Amino acid sequence: MGIGKALRPFIEFAGTATNPADLADILGETTGRMGYDYFALTHHVDLRDAPPSTIRLHSYPDRWVEYFDRNGLAASDPIHRASQRTAIGFAWRCVPQMIPLTPADRRILALATDHGIGEGFTIPAHVPGEANGSCSFATANGRPLPPDNSAQAQVVGSFAFEAARRVWQVRGAETDARPRLTDRQRDCLIWAARGKGDWETSVILGISEDTVAQHISQACERYGVQKRTSLMIHTLFDGTISFADIARR
Amino acid sequence: MLHLIEGTRPHLEDAVLRNMFEARKRVFVDLLGWDVPVLAGRYELDQFDTADAIYLVVTDGHGGHRASARLLPTTRPHLLDTMFACLCDEPLPRGPTVHEITRFCLERSLPACDRRAARDELVSALARFGAGYGITLYTGVAEPGWIEQVLSFGWRARLLGAPREIGGKRLGAIAIEIDAETPGLLERAGISGTLCFAGEVSDAA
Numbered sequence: 001m002g003i004g005k006a007l008r009p010f011i012e013f014a015g016t017a018t019n020p021a022d023l024a025d026i027l028g029e030t031t032g033r034m035g036y037d038y039f040a041l042t043h044h045v046d047l048r049d050a051p052p053s054t055i056r057l058h059s060y061p062d063r064w065v066e067y068f069d070r071n072g073l074a075a076s077d078p079i080h081r082a083s084q085r086t087a088i089g090f091a092w093r094c095v096p097q098m099i100p101l102t103p104a105d106r107r108i109l110a111l112a113t114d115h116g117i118g119e120g121f122t123i124p125a126h127v128p129g130e131a132n133g134s135c136s137f138a139t140a141n142g143r144p145l146p147p148d149n150s151a152q153a154q155v156v157g158s159f160a161f162e163a164a165r166r167v168w169q170v171r172g173a174e175t176d177a178r179p180r181l182t183d184r185q186r187d188c189l190i191w192a193a194r195g196k197g198d199w200e201t202s203v204i205l206g207i208s209e210d211t212v213a214q215h216i217s218q219a220c221e222r223y224g225v226q227k228r229t230s231l232m233i234h235t236l237f238d239g240t241i242s243f244a245d246i247a248r249r
Numbered sequence: 250m251l252h253l254i255e256g257t258r259p260h261l262e263d264a265v266l267r268n269m270f271e272a273r274k275r276v277f278v279d280l281l282g283w284d285v286p287v288l289a290g291r292y293e294l295d296q297f298d299t300a301d302a303i304y305l306v307v308t309d310g311h312g313g314h315r316a317s318a319r320l321l322p323t324t325r326p327h328l329l330d331t332m333f334a335c336l337c338d339e340p341l342p343r344g345p346t347v348h349e350i351t352r353f354c355l356e357r358s359l360p361a362c363d364r365r366a367a368r369d370e371l372v373s374a375l376a377r378f379g380a381g382y383g384i385t386l387y388t389g390v391a392e393p394g395w396i397e398q399v400l401s402f403g404w405r406a407r408l409l410g411a412p413r414e415i416g417g418k419r420l421g422a423i424a425i426e427i428d429a430e431t432p433g434l435l436e437r438a439g440i441s442g443t444l445c446f447a448g449e450v451s452d453a454a
Contacts, residue, residue, distance in 0.1 A: 044330075046343060051325060076340035084334045100338070129296035131326045132334070195290020229261045232288055237259065243286040243296055 007155050014163040023167055024057055027160050031059070034153060035146030036137040038117060041164050043131040044080040046072050055133055055164045064115035078105040083124035083134045089154045091145060092120040092138075119145045123157030128243075130170055135161045178238055179222040186240065188215040193232045193246045250310065251374055251444040255303040259294055264312040269304065269354070270294050272314040276354050284416075297321055297328065297351065305378060307370045307444065315359060316367035318375060319352040323388065327351070329422060333390045336422035338410035346385040350375065350425075353395070372402060373442025376435055379427035387425040396421050403438025404431050 010030045017023040023041075031039040040058035047056065047069050058065065067073075074080065082090065082098040090098065092109075120138035135157035139145060181189065184205075191201040198216075202209040220231045235241045252265050261267040270292035277283045277293055287293055303320040321327040323343040328351055334341055353371070355364050379387060391399065393412060400406050405426040412421035435441065 075343060081334065099335075126331075128331070129326060130331070132331055193288055195287065227261070229289055229292070233259050233261065233294070236288070236294075237299070246286045246288060247284070 007152065007159075010156055011159050014159050017163055017167060020057055020164075020167060023160070023163055024059070027057070027156075028059055030156055031137055034137065034149055034156065035139075036121075036153075037140040037143065038120075038136075038138040039160075040136045040138070041133075041160055043133040044074060044077070044083075045131050046074045048072065053168050053170045054131065055161075055168050055170070057164060060138075061116050064112065064117065067111070067115070073108055076104060076108070078108060079120070079122055079136065080132070080134065083122055084126075084132060086124060087126075089121055089123040089150055089157060091150075092122065113141055116141050118143055121145060121150060121153050123154055123161070125158070125161040127165070127170075130165075133161060179224075181219050181222060181235070181240060182215075185215045185219040185222075186235075188212050189219055189228075189231065189235060190241055190245050192216060192228055193236075193241060250308050250312075251370070251442075251446050252306040252308060253303070253378065253446050254306065256300055258300050259298045259302075261292065265306050265308055265314075266304070267292075268308070268312060268314040269306050269317045272317065272356055273352055273354050275357055277352070280357060297326075301325055303348070305371060305374050307367050307374070313356075314354075315356045315363075316371040317352070317354050318350055318371055320348045320387075321351055323347040323349055329388050329390055333415065333420065333422060335415075336390060336410050336413060336420060342386055342388050342409070342424055346383055348379070348384050348387055350387050350389040353389075353391075369440045370442040370444050372440050373432065373435055374444065374446070376404065376427060376431040377442070378446070380429050380431055384427050387427060389423050389425075390420055391423060393419055393421065396423055399423055399425070401438070402440050403434045403436075405434070 010026065013026045014023065017026060027039050027041065031037070038059050040060055041055060042058065043050070043055045045054050047054065078095055078099065078101060079092060082095045085098050095101070118139045118141040120136050122134050122136040125133045125135065137153050137157070187205060188201055191204060196204065198209050198212045201212045205212070216228050216231070220226065220228060223231050223234050225231050225234065236243065254266060261270065274287055274291060274293035277285060278287055285293060285295055298319070301322055305318050305320070306314065307316040308314060323330070324345055327349045329336070329349055330341055330343065355368055359367060375387065388409070396408070396412070400423070407424055409422040409424050412419055
């Protein structure tokens, strides 16, 4: 299929970018090749109060971005609001069907046009527990969207945002000092976190009850904690287990 | 007793916090059926229970839970901006003096009038804490029954947008203005608290 072959280089390069400048270069090049003039990769946060892990990468005209930030427009940007209503990319001309637009919204859209930004396509990026964000591709005012490449923009936008999450260390830096559990220790821990006793877990995993207790006790040692509930909290917040692992149903 | 717990990684070593997370499970999961994670079958905590969260907890003399609420800074991802932004018809309030009230929890096992007293203590504490901490606005997401109560407490509270159905539940976003007058406004409406934070001196003393 055509899409896969054309995008593999982008996906590989985006996956290896280690700093914002590299990612901007790769994204800028791909933006042009797809037939757009601008890209904007951003968390939907007012930059005036944002933590350092806030993603912001774009090729919009500087004057527009300065105006946008100076007036705190991130808080009311209609494109950002519309991106919360869908899981896939959407053209800006569809926004009036997605959310109610106020006069202030139409003013922001008109201002963007005045600053040289024409039509656009936005791919939402929603990771639970993190600020909402998106990757947008836009044309210069007067130029139409490139035909028929919404699927391509979708893939590029998604991989670009994920690369940005890695570069900006949105989840915190990976350090070697973080304790690591074996698969079995983690398995036992997850069932305990789901409320199963050691005997139930031993039945589920097909090992002895003593072994289950041992795995959990060794995992506690690796984290330097006495109680298994402390272990559960540590591992939840360092990503060893996820809230999805212990979700109901 | 009234506890203010902030700046600490989530943990269960402290009885007050432990009892609070257990109460949250009994209320939000067992009673209200929320689809939220439960730890070890006993505690309800989620990805927002980080060191950035501030907890106000009303307890009996032994640290037993009576009422609690979690405050989240709006300068970081929180519930309203990450999951319920569609409930705001106006720009979502955010900033260093805006905090979101979440997991407002009343102890199920209390008789109705004690539960109401605990509720009033917590609401009063939220107002006094907010005013003292420099908070100018609380935001929150709630179901219509609770929204109606919040709007009737006497403080300056309003809806941020029309309530909508999300995931089968009707929800609305609210904002509550906080300033030095707020505790007085609450008292005039019959909501008052007698408990002090540790270190706080009561006017009545």
